[in-house]
Amino acid sequence: MDFRFTEEQLMIAETARKLLADTCTSAQLRAMLSAGTARDATRWDALVETGLTMTMLPEDAGGLGLNEADFVLVAEAAGYAALPEPLVESAGIAAPLLASIDPANEYLATPELSLAIGHPCNPYVADADTAGALLLERDGATYLLRPDQVELRREESVDPFRRLFSVTWNPEQPISRDPGLWADAFDRGALFAAAQCAGLAQRAIDIAVEYAKTREQFGKAIGSYQAVKHLIANAQVQVEFAKPVIYAAAVTLPNRDAYSRARISHAKLAAAEAADLAVRTSMQVHGAMGYSWEVDVHFLLKRVLGLAATWGGPGLHRARVMERMQHDKLGPEHTFARAGEG
Amino acid sequence: MDLNYTDAQNEFRLTARQWLADHVPPAPLPHFDASREGFEAHRAWERTMHAGGWSVVSWPKEYGGRGLDLIEWLIFEEEYYRANAPGRVNQNGICLLAPTMMEYGTPEQKARFLPPMASGEEIWAQAWSEPQAGSDLANIRATVTQDGDTLVLNGHKIWSSRAVFADWAFGLFRTPGSERHKGMSLVFFPLGAPGVTVNPIRKMDGHVGFAELFLEDVRVPVFNRLGDAGQGWNICMATAGFERGLLLRSPARYQHAAAKLAALYQARHNDADPALAPEVAKAWMNAEAYTLAIYAMSSRLLAGGKIGAEASTNKIFWSELDIHLHQTALALLGAKAELLPEAPDATSAGTWLDGYVFSLAGPIYAGSNEIQRNIIAERMLGLPR
Numbered sequence: 001m002d003f004r005f006t007e008e009q010l011m012i013a014e015t016a017r018k019l020l021a022d023t024c025t026s027a028q029l030r031a032m033l034s035a036g037t038a039r040d041a042t043r044w045d046a047l048v049e050t051g052l053t054m055t056m057l058p059e060d061a062g063g064l065g066l067n068e069a070d071f072v073l074v075a076e077a078a079g080y081a082a083l084p085e086p087l088v089e090s091a092g093i094a095a096p097l098l099a100s101i102d103p104a105n106e107y108l109a110t111p112e113l114s115l116a117i118g119h120p121c122n123p124y125v126a127d128a129d130t131a132g133a134l135l136l137e138r139d140g141a142t143y144l145l146r147p148d149q150v151e152l153r154r155e156e157s158v159d160p161f162r163r164l165f166s167v168t169w170n171p172e173q174p175i176s177r178d179p180g181l182w183a184d185a186f187d188r189g190a191l192f193a194a195a196q197c198a199g200l201a202q203r204a205i206d207i208a209v210e211y212a213k214t215r216e217q218f219g220k221a222i223g224s225y226q227a228v229k230h231l232i233a234n235a236q237v238q239v240e241f242a243k244p245v246i247y248a249a250a251v252t253l254p255n256r257d258a259y260s261r262a263r264i265s266h267a268k269l270a271a272a273e274a275a276d277l278a279v280r281t282s283m284q285v286h287g288a289m290g291y292s293w294e295v296d297v298h299f300l301l302k303r304v305l306g307l308a309a310t311w312g313g314p315g316l317h318r319a320r321v322m323e324r325m326q327h328d329k330l331g332p333e334h335t336f337a338r339a340g341e342g
Numbered sequence: 343m344d345l346n347y348t349d350a351q352n353e354f355r356l357t358a359r360q361w362l363a364d365h366v367p368p369a370p371l372p373h374f375d376a377s378r379e380g381f382e383a384h385r386a387w388e389r390t391m392h393a394g395g396w397s398v399v400s401w402p403k404e405y406g407g408r409g410l411d412l413i414e415w416l417i418f419e420e421e422y423y424r425a426n427a428p429g430r431v432n433q434n435g436i437c438l439l440a441p442t443m444m445e446y447g448t449p450e451q452k453a454r455f456l457p458p459m460a461s462g463e464e465i466w467a468q469a470w471s472e473p474q475a476g477s478d479l480a481n482i483r484a485t486v487t488q489d490g491d492t493l494v495l496n497g498h499k500i501w502s503s504r505a506v507f508a509d510w511a512f513g514l515f516r517t518p519g520s521e522r523h524k525g526m527s528l529v530f531f532p533l534g535a536p537g538v539t540v541n542p543i544r545k546m547d548g549h550v551g552f553a554e555l556f557l558e559d560v561r562v563p564v565f566n567r568l569g570d571a572g573q574g575w576n577i578c579m580a581t582a583g584f585e586r587g588l589l590l591r592s593p594a595r596y597q598h599a600a601a602k603l604a605a606l607y608q609a610r611h612n613d614a615d616p617a618l619a620p621e622v623a624k625a626w627m628n629a630e631a632y633t634l635a636i637y638a639m640s641s642r643l644l645a646g647g648k649i650g651a652e653a654s655t656n657k658i659f660w661s662e663l664d665i666h667l668h669q670t671a672l673a674l675l676g677a678k679a680e681l682l683p684e685a686p687d688a689t690s691a692g693t694w695l696d697g698y699v700f701s702l703a704g705p706i707y708a709g710s711n712e713i714q715r716n717i718i719a720e721r722m723l724g725l726p727r
Contacts (some may be wrong), residue, residue, distance in 0.1 A: 230717055240655040248634050332424055
């Protein structure tokens with residue numbers, strides 16, 4: 001029992017954090033917003049160069065053979081940076097799905113191409129137009145299509161960096177008929193959405209703290225008032241008790257049982273709630289500035305809005321938790337239980 | 343990251359489980375704050391635990407413990423709650439004073455005070471707060487003066503948990519004329535010593551577990567001071583530090599309650615408001631989240647890490663989850679929720695009511711949640727004082 005990330009895991013996360021701190025700044029997001037773009041080729045190339053898009057791929061597909069526990073902090077860092085590019089969906093969710101069917105697939109061999117995923121739990125496919133290929137599902141089977149083989153209709157999101165599409169397509173030749181792959185993809189999707197929410201929440205708190213240190217009213221920094229301190233502290237508490245759930249869920253995801261699935265759902269619920277509280281708190285601390293586009297709160301708030309409702313909303317995840325509570329072992333000795341144990 | 347117990351940890355769990363199954367009293371003991379009888383029944387349980395070597399598992403072996411690390415302690419606590427074992431009447435001593443004494447006490451003090459604490463022969467109360475010193479503990483006025491080898495204590499302490507029936511108390515006193523954090527000493531005194539008056543205070547739950555203490559020229563040997571004169575504040579802050587915060591409320595307590603809540607929901611959900619289902623799930627998830635956070639913190643501490651102000655997030659989280667959990671139970675019980683345990687129709691309702699009333703104290707004791715929020719804001723996040 002050792003609930004700590006390894007040095008290697010922390011190093012990968014640090015690489016992602018540093019790269020994003022340098023290349024995904026507020027100024028860069030604003031430049032993209034003015035230009036109406038959602039993908040920065042230079043930044044994506046940098047992500048590809050560091051190998052971050054390949055982390056979850058098996059070694060025979062040219063990847064690092066890492067697992068969800070290795071990637072979860074990368075997803076958190078992507079959330080913290082409000083990263084526009086589909087690193088998490090492509091590298092964390094879609095690529096492992098394709099690799100589990102066909103590790104030698106040409107799209108995996110071309111790491112600069114992103115993959116989009118049309119999971120039945122989500123009505124729209126994110127970043128479908130810029131993807132090299134789309135992974136789509138019909139009746140549990142998996143289909144791999146190029147964007148020019150489907151009909152895309154843009155569905156504008158409040159989040160300027162979420163490029164959503166309705167996809168119309170004809171299923172022809174599936175590359176797999178195993179529906180279990182989509183259950184796995186759902187688990188990874190929910191887990192990494194939770195991790196992004198945790199990152200977004202922490203960013204919202206951090207910018208609120210910075211603002212509260214410098215903004216003065218009644219002759220004092222507003223962060224010296226308890227009313228402001230306590231708002232921010234409450235948000236931080238929620239983040240502190242979402243993160244360990246996310247990390248444990250990442251470690252036990254490969255168990256693929258009622259326990260691991262309920263923990264993923266718990267992570268998604270807790271992280272989405274923490275993120276909701278954190279972004280609204282950040283807005284309140286920033287006052288009218290927080291309601292404007294002058295500060296970055298709006299980027300974070302809009303991303304949280306989208307992530308909270310995708311990869312399963314609260315109703316679905318709560319039902320999975322209730323299911324586990326009603327049918328599986330409860331009590332203090334079963335925190336780390338898995339199916340089939342005595 | 344490895345979320346599997348080792349074989350040794352699993353084996354330890356089974357050993358603890360077996361001993362508890364063989365020794366835990368079959369019926370709940372009367373509450374230790376309710377009567378002398380309840381208090382003594384809990385003392386007898388401490389004695390039984392001590393005889394089996396289970397009363398102070400995380401202490402070093404030389405003082406009667408098993409030298410367990412934090413993970414093993416968590417496992418022990420999980421089994422303890424699983425077994426429905428009695429509340430720990432000497433928690434003030436075992437979890438709050440003892441770790442401090444092990445750090446700051448002389449070998450003679452440890453030899454004198456720790457063994458009878460471990461056996462339950464001497465049960466401890468705390469005497470921190472005063473009428474004008476609650477959240478602002480540095481405002482205490484009770485004094486200590488030295489007369490040769492003797493310390494003379496005077497003052498007025500209040501909200502002393504366990505002090506009505508306990509044998510000893512530890513508290514903060516200051517040199518006359520000193521102010522704020524300077525000049526304080528941590529001193530032990532027998533509650534039966536000449537000059538000590540103990541006035542019981544009835545708590546919300548009707549029990550007299552609190553006391554107000556008046557000390558008039560209470561004489562104790564200098565031997566009863568922990569650390570040097572004037573060191574009291576620093577020693578006291580060490581007591582308030584992370585490990586004590588962790589030891590005070592083990593996660594198993596809430597997981598056990600959450601499992602019982604789930605059973606209550608199963609039994610009553612046909613009659614209950616469907617809106618309560620998400621609350622039941624939330625209560626259970628909160629207990630799980632607290633547990634996972636504590637396992638993560640314990641792993642960091644075991645690896646030599648330090649935990650600072652983020653310990654304050656624990657206190658807020660467990661105190662709030664406890665209230666929410668019990669509120670949910672009372673809501674499931676509906677109109678039965680107000681029944682006292684002795685009401686003929688109460689069945690399990692009364693114990694939930696007791697738990698609810700007790701949970702209401704959580705945001706107040708061990709440093710009010712408002713103080714914890716200040717600590718998080720200032721020391722964790724760096725907001726200005």
